[in-house]
Amino acid sequence: TKDDALKAHEECHEEFQVPDDIYEQYLDYQFPEHKLTNCYVKCWVEKMGIFTENRGFNEKNIVAQYTYENFKNLESVRxxxxxxxxxxxxxxxxxxxxxxxxxxxxxxxxxVVRKMFT
Structure with a gap:
């Protein structure tokens, strides 16, 4: 949900002490090259339940998460x-x-992501 996404952003922001100007871009789902970006994204996708270090991305969870509000997104997500x-x-x-x-x-x-989470 939007609340889950924001909570995950806040927790990762706190964990990595991302500068505010970069964090604002992350909140808009723009991930510029920055020394913290790679691990911030990993943190966020883990907290959203779509990635684990051992298994990588969980395709079923991604499909479920990004199509539950609008099934029309299915083709794009897949x-x-x-x-x-x-x-x-x-x-x-x-x-x-x-x-x-x-x-x-x-x-x-x-x-799809912006429509759901921003």
Whole structure:
């Protein structure tokens, strides 16, 4: 829900002490290059229940979370998953992996996320 998303943002903001100007962008679902962005995104997707360090992204949870209010989003959400989900074959650190996949998916679905959470 919108409240869950905001609570997750607030907790990650506190945990990583993100500067306010960067945090404002995060709240708008813009994740600029910044030393804290990768791990902030990992924190947020974990708190939203769509990512774990051991399993990566949970596609069922993503579909459920972003289509429960509007089933019309299903095609866009699934397309983003097909395009972007990986199992960290590059063996990057977990924060980089979480941000890489979520940012890719967000390019396709930013309109969905903003409609639900802002």
């Amino acid at each position: 397309h983003g998953l097909e395009k972007c989900i990986d199992h960290n074959e590059w063996e990057t650190d977990v924060c980089t992996w979480a941000n890489r996949v979520f940012s890719c998916w967000l390019k396709v679905n930013r309109h």
